[in-house]
Amino acid sequence: MARKAAPLNLEKSLDSLESLVEQMESGDLSLEDALKAFEQGIKLTRECQQALKAAEQKVRILMEADESAEPEPFEPDAEND
Numbered sequence: 001m002a003r004k005a006a007p008l009n010l011e012k013s014l015d016s017l018e019s020l021v022e023q024m025e026s027g028d029l030s031l032e033d034a035l036k037a038f039e040q041g042i043k044l045t046r047e048c049q050q051a052l053k054a055a056e057q058k059v060r061i062l063m064e065a066d067e068s069a070e071p072e073p074f075e076p077d078a079e080n081d
Helices: 012-024 031-065
Strands: none
Touching: 012 031
């Protein structure tokens, strides 16, 4: 039987991924540590992609439920930049 993964905190995962990238770009990691960081980064990337696909699917379902709904371009708040 498939095991359900714990709920993903997308923002936390993205922060962790950003931190890993910064560590790897610094060039201060040993080869072994860089490979571990890369492996963790791939795992985080896949988890984030799955979370985004699930969110997209929910949006599509909601859009289909209300046929008059129209998608609008996303414009982030200026304070989040």
